[in-house]
Amino acid sequence: MSKGAEMNGSGGSGEIVVDRVTKRFDEVVAVNDVSLTIPGGEFFSMLGPSGCGKTTTLRMVAGFEMPNAGRILLQGHDVTHVAPAKRNVNMVFQAYGLFPHMTVSDNIAFGPKIKKLPKAEIEQRVKDILHTVRLEGMEDRRPGQLSGGQQQRVALARALVNRPAALLLDEPLGALDLKLRKEMQLELKDLQTRTGTTFVYVTHDQEEAMTMSDRIAVMNLGVVEQLATPKELYQRPASAFVAGFIGTSNLITLRVDRRHDGLVTMDLGEGERILAPDPGTGEGSAQITVRPEWIKLASGEAGTRASSVSGTIADVVYLGSVTQLLVDLRTGERLSVHRLNDEVDAAEPRPGDRVVLNWAAEHSFVIGLAPSARDPEPEPERVEGRSS
Amino acid sequence: MASVLGAVERDGPRARSGRGAFGILIGPVVLLIALFLMPMLIMIAMSFVRYPPNTSSGFTWSHYQQVLQDPINLHIAYTTLFIGTTSMAIMLLISLPLAYYMAFKAGRLELFLLLALVLADELAPVVKVYAWQVILGREGFVNWLIPGPPVEWLLFSRFAVIVTLSASYITYTTIPIYAAMKAIDKSMFEAAVDLGAGWWTQARRILIPLAAPGIFIAMILVYLPMLTDFVTADIVGGTGSYMMGQRVRDLILGAGDWGAGSALNFMLLIITLVFSWVAYRFAKLNRIEA
Amino acid sequence: MVDEVLRPAGVGIDIPSPARVRARAAVNVGLWRLFLSFVFLALFGPLVVLLLFSFNDSSILAFPLSGFTVHWYEVAWSDTLLRLALVNSVAVAVAVTPLCVVLGTLTAFGLTRFRFRGRGMIGGLVGAPLILPWLIIGIAALMAYSKLHVTLNLRTVIATQTICTFPLVTAIVAAQLFRFEKVQEEAAIDLGCSRLQVLRFIILPHIASALAAAAIFAFTWSFNNFEISFFTLGFQQTFPTWVYSSVRNPEHTAVVNAISVVISVVQVGLIYAAVKLLRHGSEDETGVIVAVAA
Numbered sequence: 001m002s003k004g005a006e007m008n009g010s011g012g013s014g015e016i017v018v019d020r021v022t023k024r025f026d027e028v029v030a031v032n033d034v035s036l037t038i039p040g041g042e043f044f045s046m047l048g049p050s051g052c053g054k055t056t057t058l059r060m061v062a063g064f065e066m067p068n069a070g071r072i073l074l075q076g077h078d079v080t081h082v083a084p085a086k087r088n089v090n091m092v093f094q095a096y097g098l099f100p101h102m103t104v105s106d107n108i109a110f111g112p113k114i115k116k117l118p119k120a121e122i123e124q125r126v127k128d129i130l131h132t133v134r135l136e137g138m139e140d141r142r143p144g145q146l147s148g149g150q151q152q153r154v155a156l157a158r159a160l161v162n163r164p165a166a167l168l169l170d171e172p173l174g175a176l177d178l179k180l181r182k183e184m185q186l187e188l189k190d191l192q193t194r195t196g197t198t199f200v201y202v203t204h205d206q207e208e209a210m211t212m213s214d215r216i217a218v219m220n221l222g223v224v225e226q227l228a229t230p231k232e233l234y235q236r237p238a239s240a241f242v243a244g245f246i247g248t249s250n251l252i253t254l255r256v257d258r259r260h261d262g263l264v265t266m267d268l269g270e271g272e273r274i275l276a277p278d279p280g281t282g283e284g285s286a287q288i289t290v291r292p293e294w295i296k297l298a299s300g301e302a303g304t305r306a307s308s309v310s311g312t313i314a315d316v317v318y319l320g321s322v323t324q325l326l327v328d329l330r331t332g333e334r335l336s337v338h339r340l341n342d343e344v345d346a347a348e349p350r351p352g353d354r355v356v357l358n359w360a361a362e363h364s365f366v367i368g369l370a371p372s373a374r375d376p377e378p379e380p381e382r383v384e385g386r387s388s
Numbered sequence: 389m390a391s392v393l394g395a396v397e398r399d400g401p402r403a404r405s406g407r408g409a410f411g412i413l414i415g416p417v418v419l420l421i422a423l424f425l426m427p428m429l430i431m432i433a434m435s436f437v438r439y440p441p442n443t444s445s446g447f448t449w450s451h452y453q454q455v456l457q458d459p460i461n462l463h464i465a466y467t468t469l470f471i472g473t474t475s476m477a478i479m480l481l482i483s484l485p486l487a488y489y490m491a492f493k494a495g496r497l498e499l500f501l502l503l504a505l506v507l508a509d510e511l512a513p514v515v516k517v518y519a520w521q522v523i524l525g526r527e528g529f530v531n532w533l534i535p536g537p538p539v540e541w542l543l544f545s546r547f548a549v550i551v552t553l554s555a556s557y558i559t560y561t562t563i564p565i566y567a568a569m570k571a572i573d574k575s576m577f578e579a580a581v582d583l584g585a586g587w588w589t590q591a592r593r594i595l596i597p598l599a600a601p602g603i604f605i606a607m608i609l610v611y612l613p614m615l616t617d618f619v620t621a622d623i624v625g626g627t628g629s630y631m632m633g634q635r636v637r638d639l640i641l642g643a644g645d646w647g648a649g650s651a652l653n654f655m656l657l658i659i660t661l662v663f664s665w666v667a668y669r670f671a672k673l674n675r676i677e678a
Numbered sequence: 679m680v681d682e683v684l685r686p687a688g689v690g691i692d693i694p695s696p697a698r699v700r701a702r703a704a705v706n707v708g709l710w711r712l713f714l715s716f717v718f719l720a721l722f723g724p725l726v727v728l729l730l731f732s733f734n735d736s737s738i739l740a741f742p743l744s745g746f747t748v749h750w751y752e753v754a755w756s757d758t759l760l761r762l763a764l765v766n767s768v769a770v771a772v773a774v775t776p777l778c779v780v781l782g783t784l785t786a787f788g789l790t791r792f793r794f795r796g797r798g799m800i801g802g803l804v805g806a807p808l809i810l811p812w813l814i815i816g817i818a819a820l821m822a823y824s825k826l827h828v829t830l831n832l833r834t835v836i837a838t839q840t841i842c843t844f845p846l847v848t849a850i851v852a853a854q855l856f857r858f859e860k861v862q863e864e865a866a867i868d869l870g871c872s873r874l875q876v877l878r879f880i881i882l883p884h885i886a887s888a889l890a891a892a893a894i895f896a897f898t899w900s901f902n903n904f905e906i907s908f909f910t911l912g913f914q915q916t917f918p919t920w921v922y923s924s925v926r927n928p929e930h931t932a933v934v935n936a937i938s939v940v941i942s943v944v945q946v947g948l949i950y951a952a953v954k955l956l957r958h959g960s961e962d963e964t965g966v967i968v969a970v971a972a
Contacts (some may be wrong), residue, residue, distance in 0.1 A: 066865060085870045097865035099882045110879070111869035162869065409792035413800060416844065420803050423841040424815070427822035434821055455691050486717055489710060501714075503953055508721040510895070512902040514918040515938040518925045519724030522731060522935075529727055555720040591835045608809065616811035619904055623925060633813050640817055641705045653817050657810065664809050 012074055014040035014165040014198035016061060016089075021070030023056050030056040032222035033070070039199060040075075040165075043192050045201040045209040048219035048245070054202045055170055057219075061200065062091045062168050075165055090159035091168040094175070096151050098143035104154050105130070105139040111162040129157045132191065149180045156191070166198035173208065185211045206246050210234070218242050234291075240367055243289040250292065250335045254364070255285045263305070264362050268330065274307045276364035286366050292324065292338040292361040297349070298356035307364065310356045311335065313349050325349060327357060428657070431650045440646035451647035455655070461635065468632040472547060472614040475553040476561075479610065480603070482554070483561035487602070488595065490562070491569035492577075502563075509559035517623045520552040524624065544626035552624050553614055560609040568602025569595070595675070603670035608664045616656060632656065716763060725942055729944055732935040750936035757933060763920035764937075770835050770907070771900040777840045778896040779889060782847025789848070790855045807842045808849070816909030823910065830912030838910050843899050847892040850956075854888035855881075887955040894952035898945055917941065 008198050016038040023031040031053040033074035038044045045053035048144050048191075059065045061072055063084030071080045079087050090111070099107050112122040133153040143151055152172060159167055169188075173181045189212045192199045203209050210230040211215050218241075219226045226238040240251055252274065258265040259278055264286065266274045276288045298308065311327040314334065322338040329335060337357060349355060425624055435452070439445040490501050523529045524543040532539040541547055572595070581589050596603075618633035625631070636656065639649035735745030754760060785804055789797065807815060819838045823830055858881065866880045904918035911919065921938070924930040 062868060084740075084867050085872065091868045093861045093865060095859060095861045097859065097861035099862060099866075099880060111868070114870040114875060114879075136951070158865075177801075194972075259747070403754070409788045409794045409797075412784050412792075413788035416781045416788075417800060419781065419802065420807075420841060423819075423837050424807055425803070427815075427818040430822040430825055431818035434825075441821070461835055482717060482720070485713060489714070493710065503950070504718070504721060506953060507946055509948050510898050510902070511725065511942050511945055512918055512921070512938070514902075514904050514921045515728070515934075515942065516724055518921060518934065518938070519728050521925065522727050522931075523724060558717065558721060612809070613811050616813040618813065619922065623922070633811075636813065636817065640820070646821065649817070652820065657814050660810055660814065 001040055015073075015367075016166055016198065016200065017071075018057065018061065019071040019074035021057070021060060021067040021072065022068050023053075023060060023065060029222050031060070031067070034219075034222070034224055036069075036217060036224065036227070038166075038198060040198050041196050043189065043199045043201065043212055043214045045203060045213040045216045046219055046223075047203055047209040047216050049204055051218040053222040054204075054217075054219045058091075058168050058170055058200060058202045058206055061166075062089060063087050064091075064270060088162075088164055089166045089168055090162050090164040091170065092155050092159050092172045094171040095154060096143075096155040096175075098151060098154055098158070098173075100143050103140050104135065104146070107143065107154055108158045108161050110271075111158065114163070123287050125161050129161045130320055132160070132194070133157045148176050149184060152176065156188075160195065160197070164197065166200060167192075169201045171203055172201075173203075173205075187283055188212060202225060208273060210246070218245060220245075234317050236365060237289060237367055240287060240289070243367055244364075248336055250290045250295075250333075251332055252288050252331075252364075254287055254288065254366075261305075268309060272309045274309055274364065275305065275361035276366050277361060279366045287368050288364040290335070290359055290364055292321070292336040293322070293340070295335065295337045295357050295359045297325075297337070297339065298358045303360075305361045306358045308356060308358050309360065310354060313351050313353045313355060316349060323348065325355075327355060394522050405532055411432035432654050434646050435650035435654045437647070440650065449544045451651035452655075455648050455651045462654070464630055464632055464635050467546075467628070467630060468615055471549055471553065471629060471631065475557070475614060476607065476611060478550070478554040479557055479561045480606075482558060483565055484596075484599075484604065486558075487566035487569050490566050491572070492574065502566075502633040505559040505562055513556065514619060514623075516556060517620050520548065520555070520624050524548050524551070529546060543624060546625075548626070549621050549629045549631075552620050553617065556620065557610045557614070561606040564609065565599050565602035568599045568605075572598045600674040601671040604667045604674065608667045612660050612663065615659070634655050661671070725939075728935045728942075729939050731932065732939045734932070736932075750932045751940075754937045754940075759915070760920060760933070760937060763915040763917050764915055766832060767901050767917040770832055770839065770899045773832075773836045773842060774839045774900040775837075775893050775897045778844040778847045778900075779893050781840070781844040782892060782896075783851050783885075783889065785844070785848040786851035786855055790852050804845050804848055808845045812842065812903070812905035816905045819906070820909040830910055832911075832914065834910045834912075835907050835916070838898050838906050839903055841897050842903075842906060846899060847896055849893040850888055851885055852897065854885045855889045858884050891952040891955040894948050894955075898948060901945075 016036070018034055018036040021031055021034050022029065026099075030051075031377075034053070034057060036044075036057075040300055046057060048054050060067050061074075063079070063082060063086075067080065071078055071081065074089065099110065102110065107193045108126050108129060109122050112125060117125075126139075133156055135150065135153055135157065138146065138150065138154075143154065146154065155172065156167075162275065173184050174186075176184060185208055188199070188201075192212075201209070201212065210233075213230060214235055215227060218225045218233065220241050226233060226242045228236070228238075233242060233246050237246060237249070243249040243251065254264065254274055254276055255266045256264045257267045259352060262278050263275050264278050268274070274288075276286065279286060309329055311329040313325055314328050315326040316323060317326070318364060320341070322340055325337040325339065327337055335357065433443070434440040436447045436449070437443050438447060438448045438450070486501075490498050493621075494501055521528075521543060525531070525539065526538045526543065528543070530542055576594055577590055580594055585593070616633040616636075617631060618637050620631050621631045621634050625634075632652075636649055636652050639645045639652065643649075691929060704844055730743060732750055733748065734743045735747040735749070736743075789801055789804070815838065819834070820830075822828075823834055839930050862880055862884075863876055866876045871879065902918060903916075903924060907916045908922070915923070921934055924934050
C-alpha cells in the first residue's frame with residue numbers, strides 16, 4: 001500500500017470544507033465570510049470576474065494564504081494553519097510553474113522524491129501518470145521544448161502523481177488558445193472522472209465552468225452569489241449578477257399591475273403584457289430575467305399564460321446557428337432574442353420591422369424585487385449606434 | 389548599477405517582511421560601513437582638519453576657501469567640464485544610432501553587437517588607453533595615413549583625451565539607451581509612419597523621448613568617471629588637458645596636501661551624488677511604463 | 679449617414695519609382711555598414727594595433743611596421759617585474775572573486791526577497807560603490823588606511839576592491855532573481871518542499887549560471903582595476919599599475935604590447951564564457967547582459 005493512499009485516509013473521501021472564511025489584504029476584503037462544502041470526488045468550480053475572491057479562496061485551501069477568520073477543513077481535519085507542504089492537496093498553477101531546468105519526468109517525480117518515496121515506486125508512478133496524461137515519449141524533454149497543451153499536461157501530472165485528496169486548479173487553461181482549451185476541458189473532465197479526485201477549479205470563463213463542473217459557486221465581490229449545478233444556474237439564476245454572468249440574459253423590470261392564478265402581470269395596453277410566476281411576496285415591482293432563446297416571434301394569438309409584447313427590431317446579428325435580434329420595447333428596454341437557424345435561406349427579419357414577442361410565463365424568472373431606482377445592470381447587452 | 393537601485397524599487401518575488409533579512413545582510417552591511425562608509429567619513433573629516441592628518445589641530449573651513457579661491461582649480465574645472473561634455477556629446481552621437489540599430493535593425497547581429505560591446509568594455513582600461521597612444525602618436529597610425537609632416541596635436545592634447553574617452557565609454561552609453569529602446573513597441577513607429585511621420589519626426593518625437601531614461605542612466609555611468617578620470621589624461625593628455633582627477637591625485641600623492649585634496653575630493657563626491665540623483669530622478673520621471 | 683469629420687478626404691498617393699526605392703535602400707544599408715565599421719574601429723582598432731606592434735621587429739612604435747618577430751613575447755615572459763605584477767593581480771582577483779560572490783549573493787537575496795524598514799537605505803549603500811568614481815573611493819581608502827596606520831599591501835587592495843566589486847555581483851544575481859517566477863517556488867512548496875529544499879532544488883539551479891558569470895565579471899573587474907590598486911597598494915605593483923608605469927618608458931612599450939595582447943585574448947575568452955553562461959540561464963538572451971551593464 002502506497003504512502004499516498006495512506007495519506008488520503010478516511011476512505012479517500014477528499015472532502016473540503018471552507019467554513020466562514022474571511023481574507024483581507026490591507027483594507028480590501030478579498031473574501032468575505034465564505035462557506036463552501038465540497039464533497040469528495042466532485043468537480044467543483046469557482047466562477048467569477050477577476051477580483052471576486054475565487055483565486056484567494058483556492059489559495060487558502062492550498063495553504064498559500066492564511067484566512068483572517070474562519071477555518072479550512074480537509075477530510076474533516078482542520079488545516080487552517082497547516083503549511084502548504086503538509087496538506088495532501090496539490091495545485092495546478094495558471095502559469096504552470098514547471099521547473100525549466102528539469103526534464104518532464106524529473107518535474108513529475110519531484111513531489112514523490114521530496115516525500116522520499118521508494119525509487120521503484122516513483123518510477124512506476126511517473127510511468128503510470130505519463131500514460132494517464134498521454135505524454136509517453138516526452139520524458140526527457142524540458143518544459144521549454146513542449147507546446148502549451150503539453151506543458152499543461154505536465155503540470156497536471158506533476159500534481160496528480162502525488163495522489164492528492166484534492167486537486168486545485170487556478171485557471172489552468174488560461175494560457176491556451178480557444179481550440180486547445182476546448183479539448184483540454186474534455187480531457188480534464190475525463191481525467192477527473194477516471195481518477196475520482198476532487199477537483200476544485202477556478203475560472204472566469206462561464207462556458208468552461210459549465211462544461212466540466214458538477215457544481216459551480218458563482219462569486220462576486222468576495223461573496224458566493226449562488227452555488228448550484230450548471231443547469232440550475234442557467235435556468236434559475238439567484239441574482240441579476242448571476243443571470244448576467246452565466247450566458248446572455250434579458251433583465252426586465254416588471255411593474256406588478258395585477259396578481260391572479262399564481263401570476264403577476266404588467267399591463268402595457270392594447271392587450272400587451274408581461275407575465276411572471278408570482279413570487280408571493282413583495283409589492284410594486286419585480287426584476288425578471290428571460291433567456292433570449294425562450295422568446296419567440298409571435299406567429300398567432302398568444303395563449304393567456306404567455307407574455308406578449310411588441311417592439312421594433314434595432315439590429316440583426318447573424319451568429320451561425322442562431323440569429324440574434326435586438327428588439328426595442330416600448331417600455332424603453334431592449335431585449336435580445338435568439339432565433340434558431342434551422343432552415344436554409346429562411347426569411348430574415350430586418351432592422352426597423354415591428355414584431356410581437358411571446359414567451360411563457362414560466363420562462364420569466366423572478367430574481368428579486370426590483371429596487372425603486374434603476375440600478376446599473378450587470379453585463380448589459382450593448383449595441384453601439386442606433387440606426388435612425 | 390541602476391539595477392541595484394532598481395532592486396530596491398521593485399518587490400522581489402515572494403517579498404517577505406523579514407527578520408531573515410537581518411541575518412543575510414548584516415555581513416555585507418558591516419563590511420560596507422567599515423571599508424566604504426568609514427573611509428569616506430575620515431576623508432570628509434580630513435577636509436575640515438587644520439593640519440591633517442593631525443585631528444587635534446582644530447577644525448577649519450580654510451581648505452574649502454583655498455580650493456575655491458585658487459584660480460588654477462577653476463581653470464581645471466573648466467577644462468574637465470569641456471572635455472567631459474565634448475566627449476559625452478560625441479558618445480551620444482555614436483550611441484544613439486548604434487542603440488537604435490541594435491534594438492530595431494540588427495536582427496541576428498543584435499546579440500553579436502551586444503557581445504562586442506561587453507567584450508570591449510571588460511578589457512583592461514589601462515591597456516586600451518595606452519593603445520591610443522600608439523594610434524595617435526607622432527609616428528603613429530593616423531599620422532602614417534595622413535600625408536605630409538606629422539600632425540603634433542593628435543597626441544598629448546585635449547583632442548587625444550576626448551577621442552580616447554569617447555571610445556572608452558561607448559559601451560556604457562550605448563547599453564542603457566539600447567535597453568530603453570528595446571522597451572519601445574515597434575508598432576509605434578509603424579503607427580507614426582502610417583500617420584505620415586518622416587524619420588526625423590520619428591526620432592525627435594518618439595525615439596528620443598522614449599529612450600530618455602536610458603540617456604539619463606548613460607549620463608550617470610559616463611559623466612562621473614570622466615570627471616574623475618586621471619589615467620586617460622596621464623597617458624594621452626598634455627599640458628592643455630590637466631583634469632580634475634589628476635589635480636586631486638597630485639594634491640594628495642604629489643604635494644601631500646591632504647586638506648585641499650580631501651576638500652576637492654569631497655566636493656567631487658557631492659557633485660557625483662547630486663548629479664546621479666538628479667539624472668536618476670529624470671530617468672524615472674521619463675520612464676513610461678508599458 | 680457618415681459623420682462629416684470621418685468622411686475620407688480622397689486618396690492621393692505619391693508612388694516613387696521602384697528603381698528609386700531600391701537605390702535608397704542600398705544607400706541606407708551602405709550607410710549603416712559604414713557606421714558599424716567605424717564603431718568597431720573605435721572599439722577594437724586600438725587592440726588590433728597593439729597586436730600588430732607586438733610582432734613588430736622594432737622597439738620604436740612607428741608605422742610602417744618593419745619585420746616580424748616573437749621576440750617581445752620572450753622578453754615579456756622573462757620580465758621578473760612583470761611576472762610579479764601579474765602574480766599580484768591574479769592573487770588579488772582570486773581572493774576578491776569568492777568574497778564578492780558570497781557578499782553579492784547574500785545582498786541580492788536580502789534586497790530582493792525581503793521587505794523591511796531601511797531597505798532603501800541599504801540598497802543605496804550597496805549601490806554607492808558602483809556610482810562613486812574609483813578615484814574618490816581610492817583616495818578615501820588611502821587616507822583611512824594611513825590615518826589608522828594600516829600598512830598598504832595586497833590585503834588592503836583586496837579589502838577595498840571587494841567593497842567596490844561585490845555590488846556588481848549583487849546587480850547580476852538580483853537581475854536573475856527578479857526573473858525567477860514566484861509560481862515555481864509555490865509549486866515546489868506545494869509539492870512538499872521545505873524552504874531549504876526550495877533554495878537547493880529550485881532557486882540555486884536558477885541562479886547558478888548567473889553566479890558563475892558574476893564570478894567571471896568580478897574576476898576581470900578586479901584584475902583590470904587600476905585606480906583602487908594605485909591608491910591602496912603601497913610599493914607593490916599589479917598588472918594595470920605596471921602597464922601605467924611602463925608606457926612612459928619607450929624601451930618598455932614593445933613588451934607592454936606583447937603582454938597586453940596575451941591578457942586581452944585570455945579576457946576575451948573569459949568574458950565570452952560569462953556572457954554564454956548568462957544567456958544559458960535565461961530565455962531572454964539580451965536582457966541579462968543589459969542588466970549587467972546597466
